[in-house]
Amino acid sequence: MAAPDDGWAAAHALLAEAASRRDDPILTPPSRPRVGVDLGTASCVLVVLDDDRPVWVESAGSGALHDGVVVDFARAVATVRSLRSRAEDALGVPLTRAATAYPPCIPVADARACTYVCEAAGFDEVALVDEVSAAQRTLEISDGVVVDVGGGSTGIGVFRGGELVRLDDRPGGGHHLDLVLAGALGITVEEAERTKRERPADALPILVPGLHRIAESVRAMTAGTDDELPLHLAGGALMIPRAGDVLASYLQRTVVTHPHALLVTPVGIARSCPEEGTTQ
Structure with a gap:
């Protein structure tokens, strides 16, 4: 596995600042607020940028999506509305415009449902972007493969010269890893998720087959691309120490991990x- 180099210094600084906003928000009214709503399988993340600087980051448990599809509309709306209201109260400004994202290759109607959730939660104007392109807007990778491993699916985007040349998505992500761990240890899925976060060294050997399954999805989705392109991991599902090493060894490809990977896509959505004054 390759270590990130100075080429991603700006992106890593942005992610570090966004991570710090969870505990230390900037409670002054942003002059140019930009809002990103990441409707995840396990949790929903709301990011507020002031132009390009993170000022507010908060998340809440959701469970309203399954494999990128909204399965509990009312719950999703309530979660986003609560996060939006808390941010507005803290920052002292109305938040009327936002962006949200969907996994690549899901049906158009399902993608639009993400927009409808945000509109029902009080946003007047909502832009829609795929999750892989959102991750790229944070990492700004010129030549490489963005691998966004979410709770329910794994998406990939192949970029050359900064342009997206291939986009794909397959089922399988963090929730499936939790199922593997829960079955092996005889515990609930919720307990498995906590074990994965709190005792990753114990969880990793059990999760290797699940990681290999994700790796096989990546292999299939990138078939025909040049193997010299590095794989850049985003998303919270693989925030397990040495998970990137497992993928690199299995695929025999360069794999690059980035700090605060859980925030790569939400920050890109906000970007x-x-x-104001522009059209999408």
């Missing part, structure tokens, strides 16, 4: 939010 996709149109500014």
Whole structure:
């Protein structure tokens, strides 16, 4: 596995600042607010940027999506509305424009449901972007493969010269790893998720077959691309120490991990939010 180099210094600084906003938000009214809503399988993340600087980051448990599809509309709306209200109260400004994202290759109607959730939660204008392109807007990778491993699916985007040349998505992500761990240890899925986060060294050997399954999905989705392109991991599902090493060894490809990977896509979604006076 390759270590990130200075080429991603700006992206890593942005992610570090976003991570710090969870405990230390900037409670002054942003002059140019840009909002990103990441409707995840396990949790929903709301990011507020002031132009390009993170000022507010908060998440809440959701469970309203399954494999990128909204399965509990009312619950999803309530979660986003609560996060939006808390951010507005803290920052002292109305938040009326946002961006949200969907896994690549899901049906158009399912992708639009993500927009409808945000509109029902009080946003007047909502831009829609796929999750892989959102991750790229944070990492700004010129030549490489973005691998966004979410709770329910794994998406990939192949970039050359900064342009997206291939986009794909397959089922399988963090929730499936939790199922593997829960079955092996005889515990609930919720307990498995906590074990994965709190005792990753114990969980990793059990999760290797699940990681290999994700790796096989990546192999299939990138078939025909040049093997010299590095794989850049985003998403919270693989925030397990040495998970990137497992993928690199199995695929025999360069795998690059990035700090605060859980925030790569949410920050990129916020960067996709149109500014006042612009159209999407």
